[in-house]
Amino acid sequence: MAGQGAESQRLAFRARFSHCGAMTAVQVLLPMALTGPYDYELPENMEAPVGAIVRVPLGKRQVDGVVWGPALGDVAPEKLRPILSCHPVAPLAPDLMAFMDWMANYVMAPRGAVLNQVMRVPSAFEAPRPLMAWRAGASRPARMTEARARVFAVLADTPLVPTALLAERAQVSAAVITGLARDGHILAVPLPEETPQQPQLHRHGITLTEDQTRAAQALAAAVSQKTFSTHLLDGVTGAGKTEVYFEAIDAALMAGRQALVLLPEISLTNQFLERFAARFGVAPAVWHSGLTMGERRRLWRDVSAGKISVLVGARSALFLPWSALGVIIVDEEHDAGFKQEDGLIYNARDMAIVRARFAQAACILASATPSLETAVNAREGRYQRHHLEARIGAAGMPEMAVVDMRSTPPEKGRWLVPQMIDAIRDRLANQEQALVFLNRRGYAPLTICRQCGHRYACGQCDAWMVEHRFRRELMCHHCGTVEPKPEQCVSCGAVGTLAACGPGIEQVTEEVIELFPQARVAVLSSDLRGGAAVMRRTLAQITAGEVDIIVGTQIVAKGHHFPHLGFVGVVDADLGLGNGDLRASERTYQLLSQVAGRAGREAIKGAAMLQSYMPDHPVLQALIAGDRDQFLAREATAREAARMPPFGRLAALILSSPRQEDVVALSHNLARRIPRAADIDVLGPAPAPIARLRNRFRYRFLVRAQRSAPMQAFIRQWLSGLKMPNGARLSIDIDPYNFL
DNA sequence: AGCACGCCGACT
DNA sequence: GTCGGCGTGCTC
Numbered sequence: 206m207a208g209q210g211a212e213s214q215r216l217a218f219r220a221r222f223s224h225c226g227a228m229t230a231v232q233v234l235l236p237m238a239l240t241g242p243y244d245y246e247l248p249e250n251m252e253a254p255v256g257a258i259v260r261v262p263l264g265k266r267q268v269d270g271v272v273w274g275p276a277l278g279d280v281a282p283e284k285l286r287p288i289l290s291c292h293p294v295a296p297l298a299p300d301l302m303a304f305m306d307w308m309a310n311y312v313m314a315p316r317g318a319v320l321n322q323v324m325r326v327p328s329a330f331e332a333p334r335p336l337m338a339w340r341a342g343a344s345r346p347a348r349m350t351e352a353r354a355r356v357f358a359v360l361a362d363t364p365l366v367p368t369a370l371l372a373e374r375a376q377v378s379a380a381v382i383t384g385l386a387r388d389g390h391i392l393a394v395p396l397p398e399e400t401p402q403q404p405q406l407h408r409h410g411i412t413l414t415e416d417q418t419r420a421a422q423a424l425a426a427a428v429s430q431k432t433f434s435t436h437l438l439d440g441v442t443g444a445g446k447t448e449v450y451f452e453a454i455d456a457a458l459m460a461g462r463q464a465l466v467l468l469p470e471i472s473l474t475n476q477f478l479e480r481f482a483a484r485f486g487v488a489p490a491v492w493h494s495g496l497t498m499g500e501r502r503r504l505w506r507d508v509s510a511g512k513i514s515v516l517v518g519a520r521s522a523l524f525l526p527w528s529a530l531g532v533i534i535v536d537e538e539h540d541a542g543f544k545q546e547d548g549l550i551y552n553a554r555d556m557a558i559v560r561a562r563f564a565q566a567a568c569i570l571a572s573a574t575p576s577l578e579t580a581v582n583a584r585e586g587r588y589q590r591h592h593l594e595a596r597i598g599a600a601g602m603p604e605m606a607v608v609d610m611r612s613t614p615p616e617k618g619r620w621l622v623p624q625m626i627d628a629i630r631d632r633l634a635n636q637e638q639a640l641v642f643l644n645r646r647g648y649a650p651l652t653i654c655r656q657c658g659h660r661y662a663c664g665q666c667d668a669w670m671v672e673h674r675f676r677r678e679l680m681c682h683h684c685g686t687v688e689p690k691p692e693q694c695v696s697c698g699a700v701g702t703l704a705a706c707g708p709g710i711e712q713v714t715e716e717v718i719e720l721f722p723q724a725r726v727a728v729l730s731s732d733l734r735g736g737a738a739v740m741r742r743t744l745a746q747i748t749a750g751e752v753d754i755i756v757g758t759q760i761v762a763k764g765h766h767f768p769h770l771g772f773v774g775v776v777d778a779d780l781g782l783g784n785g786d787l788r789a790s791e792r793t794y795q796l797l798s799q800v801a802g803r804a805g806r807e808a809i810k811g812a813a814m815l816q817s818y819m820p821d822h823p824v825l826q827a828l829i830a831g832d833r834d835q836f837l838a839r840e841a842t843a844r845e846a847a848r849m850p851p852f853g854r855l856a857a858l859i860l861s862s863p864r865q866e867d868v869v870a871l872s873h874n875l876a877r878r879i880p881r882a883a884d885i886d887v888l889g890p891a892p893a894p895i896a897r898l899r900n901r902f903r904y905r906f907l908v909r910a911q912r913s914a915p916m917q918a919f920i921r922q923w924l925s926g927l928k929m930p931n932g933a934r935l936s937i938d939i940d941p942y943n944f945l
Numbered sequence: 946a947g948c949a950c951g952c953c954g955a956c957t
Numbered sequence: 958g959t960c961g962g963c964g965t966g967c968t969c
Contacts, residue, residue, distance in 0.1 A: 230969095233969080242969085243969035244969050263968055263969080264967075266968095279969090280969050932964090
């Protein structure tokens with residue numbers, strides 16, 4: 206009976222595929238940048254539905270791919286090779302496949318390149334090898350040595366023990382265990398697979414405010430609907446956004462669905478994990494690039510099998526084979542870290558919304574400083590907006606002030622103005638911590654010879670070498686090239702004439718130590734020696750109050766609470782303004798507001814001071830007035846006038862080649878064939894903002910389209926039949942974020 | 946992405 | 958005379 210049902214199902218299924226005589230052929234998408242899917246023969250005795258992960262021959266190797274649908278039939282049937290096997294994992298869900306198709310079309314990448322994101326987990330698809338454990342057999346060895354006796358003692362105590370644990374508990378080497386196993390005195394048995402611990406629902410640790418309750422209820426209701434919706438959860442640092450979206454996660458779990466939290470930077474999530482554990486009783490699964498292959502494989506399978514209900518991850522977690530996604534939360538929605546810039550170019554925040562749409566899930570964008578795109582989408586009603594009014598607990602937002610560096614400059618060769626120094630001194634006297642912020646790594650951004658004026662530039666990029674005095678190196682921050690700092694000038698040979706121009710974080714640290722010799726100073730920078738371990742220890746010291754002054758770059762802005770921090774001093778508030786980037790103002794506002802928001806959380810009334818040569822700049826004025834919405838409104842007006850995003854759409858075409866003549870010729874060639882369209886125009890070609898990167902010369906076109914215009918189709922038409930010179934590359938960045 | 950085919954410089 | 962450099966093109 207059951208067999209008959211299965212058989213008729215099988216026939217019905219095969220009937221959906223096209224037949225070439227007696228042979229069934231299917232279309233298989235391979236996870237590589239090929240032009241399209243290939244047709245393969247589905248052997249008579251093999252089940253491989255749409256979405257199935259199959260092994261196929263390709264040339265002389267074997268690769269894994271996904272059955273995408275019935276055969277295209279564009280290749281002669283006799284050329285088709287048979288599928289080798291079908292992996293025993295659940296087929297990819299239709300919503301994931303639809304998402305991949307959509308995304309490939311949108312970002313203008315081969316579908317295989319998108320599939321590659323999903324299948325980048327080697328051997329995740331093969332039958333899982335169960336973990337083996339030892340149990341005592343019936344026989345005992347004739348020679349019962351002391352070591353062997355200890356093994357049996359352990360096994361008598363605990364019946365099933367894996368090798369490593371058994372060796373440790375019995376204090377024996379692996380040789381003792383293998384010896385016993387060989388003679389059949391102990392037996393290997395598969396350990397039952399353990400299911401990941403499930404979060405506990407409705408475990409309320411804290412009471413929500415009225416604001417939070419309202420937002421939480423609305424979000425939970427949206428998640429329970431099991432339909433697609435997009436939300437902006439908007440509230441200043443400390444307003445408790447996390448607690449609110451925890452309730453949305455709770456609602457997803459209640460509905461038997463999965464929750465994904467995307468964070469821009471996964472390396473600094475310890476505090477997040479602790480808060481999650483406090484709320485749900487267990488830590489969520491974590492997905493990031495630093496996982497071992499075994500961990501990735503296990504997570505991939507557990508997500509696919511629905512065993513994982515909540516996962517926190519970097520952008521690539523979007524491509525996990527979610528079986529019942531209920532909500533995606535994009536925390537720090539405005540963060541540029543969501544934009545993937547190499548390989549497949551996409552914005553994970555935007556793709557999260559689309560992924561949610563295909564999965565009929567809710568998507569929640571959370572930020573204290575929403576991006577202009579998101580703010581406009583919320584204003585125009587495309588997203589539901591949930592606003593959290595105030596900070597919880599103490600003192601409200603820090604008091605902000607700008608100091609005019611023109612009227613009160615720092616001492617010669619120094620970077621901190623007297624007011625800043627006084628403010629830090631006051632806070633230290635009050636047993637509070639102070640943060641000195643400069644978003645520039647290294648010692649100095651430019652090294653110059655005082656004798657001959659030679660400027661040290663990267664040999665492979667259009668960029669200055671940045672001095673890192675601690676390591677006695679010059680480094681290019683674009684390609685990572687490092688060279689030792691020369692003793693004498695490479696140009697004129699003069700000794701001791703190299704001068705550091707402009708401050709970097711290391712130089713400011715020197716100054717702080719000289720100014721406050723008695724203070725305990727900690728540095729937080731992404732290129733710190735010691736890596737994540739040192740970073741974690743430093744953060745722990747700061748939290749424990751064992752540090753007086755923190756000197757930090759960008760990373761201090763992200764997701765960390767400093768409970769004793771009373772004051773934030775920004776060394777160069779102008780950095781990033783006026784560099785011609787479309788988003789310069791927006792980003793500066795976001796960054797400075799985020800950094801300033803670190804000050805004054807628990808019992809401390811915080812303050813922030815911004816050093817600037819242009820204190821009247823609208824961005825700085827908006828910051829000290831604390832008027833985010835007015836700032837966003839003014840930005841929106843300017844962008845609308847320029848038909849720039851989000852009121853128009855952009856795409857960047859970057860042409861590059863090791864030979865400058867080739868890029869120039871290619872860009873002229875392209876410029877000649879720009880199609881005409883009423884609602885789309887093309888700017889350029891112009892040398893790209895970094896005109897040389899990693900020894901490749903770069904030119905750029907910008908495509909500017911009206912919101913409703915078929916921009917991708919326009920670009921496809923433009924590029925169709927294009928002959929690329931040798932070694933030249935063309936990359937398309939839809940919705941570019943960085944213009945520098 | 947791999948892997949082979951193919952056509953020009955330095956080696957046993 | 959071959960070994961091998963990586964440019965070019967194909968994989969159902």
